[in-house]
Amino acid sequence: MKTTTMVLTSATALAAVIALTGCAGSDSGSDRPTVTATRTATATTTTTATASPSVTAGGSGTGGSGTGDSDGSTSAAGGRCTTDQLSGGTAEGTGGAAGSVGIVLTLTNTGTTPCTLQGWPGVSFVGGGDGEQIGAPAELDRTSEHDTVTLGPGAQGQVALKITQAAAYDAAECSPQPADGFRVYPPGSKTSLFIKDTAYTACASGTVHLLTTGAVVVGPAHP
Template identity: 50%
Template sequence: MRVRLSPLVATASAALLVVGLAGCTSEGAAPPTETVTATETVTPTPTPAPTASGTAAPAPAPSAPVTSTPGPDGASGGGGDLGDGTAGSVGDRCTVDELQGGIDDGGGGAAGSVGVALILTNVGDRTCELQGWPGVSFVGGGDGTQLGASATLDRSTAHPTVEIAPGGYAQAILTMVQAGNYDDAECEPQQSEGFRVYPPGSTASLYIEAGGRLFTACTSPDVQQLSVGAIEPGP
């Protein structure tokens, strides 16, 4: 809360003190293996869409900054991949200006790993579509610096074209090997602050905050800690 004090002189011997109190407002932080080309549509609902566990999907971070920095080498997953059988046109594809990111629980994964659902919500005024794998990496250092290697692409997951109506959302499951599975000298651990996510086919990215959760990144580029599945409809 900020208080601004301004004096007003009424007479030579008296002063009237006027105090303007500005209120504070708070803003919320927020699998088949074969190729699939069928189009699926995500429509908005008046209440948050439920996750597989029955809980509401998280509100995406309201102030997630957008960067137009090109992604790393696409072979490592940094720039994402549209996959085979891409449907629709470039003009139908969701842009970073139409998307807002958040995270949710993505399941336990294999032993020593954890899953996170990367939620991409359509905050635009038109139906747009996504298909393929996003490029994902840890970021930190207070300035969005990439930490460690970009996620590999889990090509065993289906990659349908997902149409997202305004207010609807899609997701991609990110699997993270826990940093504690590696020797510190090999991992070079550092606490991350969130994720940089390149929607499939995009050279601009979204920053998704960790939302108070602690994810330790291996900053060594020789450690492959992340793997991401294809975009899919939200649960």
């Protein structure tokens, strides 16, 4: 009897295992984990170069400084001509109207690199042997061309200068005085050059304007 009971028990256990296995095999898979592929997008940053606007600077002033009425710009050829790299002189002009004479002021680049000038110089008579200004500074001929002029080493810029004769005015109005020459401020500069020329008489009166200057050009200048 004991042997029969053990066989039946083993058979019952085996049947239970088979039944469980059959249940597992018939599973629809709804409980099985699902693997999902994930893609990661990588952003690419593009840098765009933006050109910065160029900044230009110009000189100003009349009488006490040269008038760079321009963009006074620094060109690719070089910077603005400074007084210490320029020499001044005079040259004959094309004459003048009745009661006036026209001459040319010259500005020569004595440096070793190109430089630029643009606009009108400040010009006045000086005298008394000490460089003292006589009378009113030159008026500016605003109708003259005033492009930027590039002067290479040894090159010369020219300025047309009209000089009204002091004798055209009454002596009491003019207060005539012999001149030693001209004080010239290159365009944009606050330091001056002295150009000796004793051929002219100035008017000490500040209300009489004997001088009219054009802008710097690459010759010839026409007073």
